[in-house]
Amino acid sequence: MTASAQQPQQGATAGSPAAAAVEPAVVPAAVKPRRGIPDATVARLPVYLRALHSLAESGTSTISSDALAAAAGVNSAKVRKDLSYLGSYGTRGVGYDVTYLVHQISRELGLTQRWAVAIVGIGNLGHALAKYGGFATRGFRVAALIDADRSRVGEWVNGVAVSHVDDMARVVREGEVSIAVIATPAGVAQDVCDRLVAAGVTSILNFAPTVLTVPAGVDLRKVDLSIELQILSFHEQRKASEVIAVGRLTLEGDERVST
Amino acid sequence: MTASAQQPQQGATAGSPAAAAVEPAVVPAAVKPRRGIPDATVARLPVYLRALHSLAESGTSTISSDALAAAAGVNSAKVRKDLSYLGSYGTRGVGYDVTYLVHQISRELGLTQRWAVAIVGIGNLGHALAKYGGFATRGFRVAALIDADRSRVGEWVNGVAVSHVDDMARVVREGEVSIAVIATPAGVAQDVCDRLVAAGVTSILNFAPTVLTVPAGVDLRKVDLSIELQILSFHEQRKASEVIAVGRLTLEGDERVST
DNA sequence: TCAACTTTGTGCATGTATTCACAAGGGCCT
DNA sequence: AGGCCCTTGTGAATACATGCACAAAGTTGA
Numbered sequence: 001m002t003a004s005a006q007q008p009q010q011g012a013t014a015g016s017p018a019a020a021a022v023e024p025a026v027v028p029a030a031v032k033p034r035r036g037i038p039d040a041t042v043a044r045l046p047v048y049l050r051a052l053h054s055l056a057e058s059g060t061s062t063i064s065s066d067a068l069a070a071a072a073g074v075n076s077a078k079v080r081k082d083l084s085y086l087g088s089y090g091t092r093g094v095g096y097d098v099t100y101l102v103h104q105i106s107r108e109l110g111l112t113q114r115w116a117v118a119i120v121g122i123g124n125l126g127h128a129l130a131k132y133g134g135f136a137t138r139g140f141r142v143a144a145l146i147d148a149d150r151s152r153v154g155e156w157v158n159g160v161a162v163s164h165v166d167d168m169a170r171v172v173r174e175g176e177v178s179i180a181v182i183a184t185p186a187g188v189a190q191d192v193c194d195r196l197v198a199a200g201v202t203s204i205l206n207f208a209p210t211v212l213t214v215p216a217g218v219d220l221r222k223v224d225l226s227i228e229l230q231i232l233s234f235h236e237q238r239k240a241s242e243v244i245a246v247g248r249l250t251l252e253g254d255e256r257v258s259t
Numbered sequence: 260m261t262a263s264a265q266q267p268q269q270g271a272t273a274g275s276p277a278a279a280a281v282e283p284a285v286v287p288a289a290v291k292p293r294r295g296i297p298d299a300t301v302a303r304l305p306v307y308l309r310a311l312h313s314l315a316e317s318g319t320s321t322i323s324s325d326a327l328a329a330a331a332g333v334n335s336a337k338v339r340k341d342l343s344y345l346g347s348y349g350t351r352g353v354g355y356d357v358t359y360l361v362h363q364i365s366r367e368l369g370l371t372q373r374w375a376v377a378i379v380g381i382g383n384l385g386h387a388l389a390k391y392g393g394f395a396t397r398g399f400r401v402a403a404l405i406d407a408d409r410s411r412v413g414e415w416v417n418g419v420a421v422s423h424v425d426d427m428a429r430v431v432r433e434g435e436v437s438i439a440v441i442a443t444p445a446g447v448a449q450d451v452c453d454r455l456v457a458a459g460v461t462s463i464l465n466f467a468p469t470v471l472t473v474p475a476g477v478d479l480r481k482v483d484l485s486i487e488l489q490i491l492s493f494h495e496q497r498k499a500s501e502v503i504a505v506g507r508l509t510l511e512g513d514e515r516v517s518t
Numbered sequence: 519t520c521a522a523c524t525t526t527g528t529g530c531a532t533g534t535a536t537t538c539a540c541a542a543g544g545g546c547c548t
Numbered sequence: 549a550g551g552c553c554c555t556t557g558t559g560a561a562t563a564c565a566t567g568c569a570c571a572a573a574g575t576t577g578a
Contacts, residue, residue, distance in 0.1 A: 039564090040566090064525065065526070071470065073472065084526085091573090091574065092525050092572075093526080093575045093576085095525065095526085110497075115495065124390050124391070129484065132383070132384070132484060140488055178495055179495065203492075204491075205484075205491060211517050213516070214517070220516065223484070223487060225464075228464050229376070229438065229464065230398065232464060233399075234368045237372075239478075256474050256475065258471055259481045324555075334536090335555095336538070339556065339557060340558080349556050350545085351544050352555050353554080354556085
């Protein structure tokens, strides 16, 4: 019941050890079999879902794990194992029904309802996020835009008016916002985060380049440009030094990788 | 030597199995002891680095793994193990010298040189990224802005002129760009990616909501807002259904988590 | 009806990451 | 000089994730 895994690569913190320790003693049978979908799988389901949506649009009605794997940039064993956590929704010898799979994954991800999202910090990035189409698409609607700069308050971005941060509690409550995106400067991010949590937000996506802390029960994920660049820098350097050490011996570079 | 791990939580693709299979037979001794820093560790080093920078600025000269762990939002065993991959740079009974650690981590991440970065797709997001301060800070400089829209070409953003995508090869070459950020619409991202690779870019950070494929030897990482939101949605839903099933029995919510 | 073919679902082996827990090392105080 | 206290560095246990490889289950065509 806490922070979710991140970038497998970017692992966040614990999942449910505290709760798991309590449940066996207290919880009714219905809950015990914990559908426990692994974090790594949860992180891939959205990728499958996107591929399936475009397949559905292009008229494909059935797809094999192999083809879906290719579209998602992973290998087919992973696809099958991932999907098996949702149940046995495939047909041997045939594959998976695209529309049905879309339903199942959507349901599992909680996309059958539309979550209200608030964006805090309407600077360059906040603007970009507010205008980003992928939001409205499915499952989410931008319910509030919040900024500390009074001169921005009242401005309309993509059909939503900017509110002042002092009204956050009210706006969050009235909009029934449960998910918030922080796009403020690093300095105020923790304060904003605390206020969001106090207002009832239970999931936060942080774009500010700083470490945030949230109480148990609140999920926190981060997106950090400079961390990503530094990781690339690491590999870039490694490649550079390897060229010196190894020369271009390994001409085996044939397979492609994807993300 | 391929795609790096992502969001441990967000795991990307394979690391070096292909190359690893070849090296033992061919590679000179100097390379064999593979400093093999785990991907998960590499992903955390930038976080430590940021914490250390602000510690240095606030005048702290020495820090324990415990304190650093708190600042980075992880546990101290992880900090110690991570740092131990770089060498034994701590002093027992005392901790780590902040300035020295900053040097070591920077070196390891390849931040002693300044990488030239190109941003492709100067829409809302591209603009936001170009203006983002965290770039210039350390290790990176925006060397090129590239867009397909001729009406945008020539525009200056943060001191850099926008070039047309047809000039990409030249701009990349002249600027000695090795890292590129893709902030285009999904539809053209793979094409842009292919052209970047052809022009000599060897590390790519993709913001477009689509799966990209690159040849071996090119590193690829992705940042995807809608995937992040969907992961949060999953946990949000889980929390909601658990409240129904369990009631509010578990009042144990005390520990905080961070990212 | 049956055999050949396709594709799923999963047990198992392997690889990677996290965490514990403690011995070894180093500073500091008396 | 010597002992106490603190903190590192790491072996070993555990947990999590990946990928192989194949039996089971379904379809198709004769």
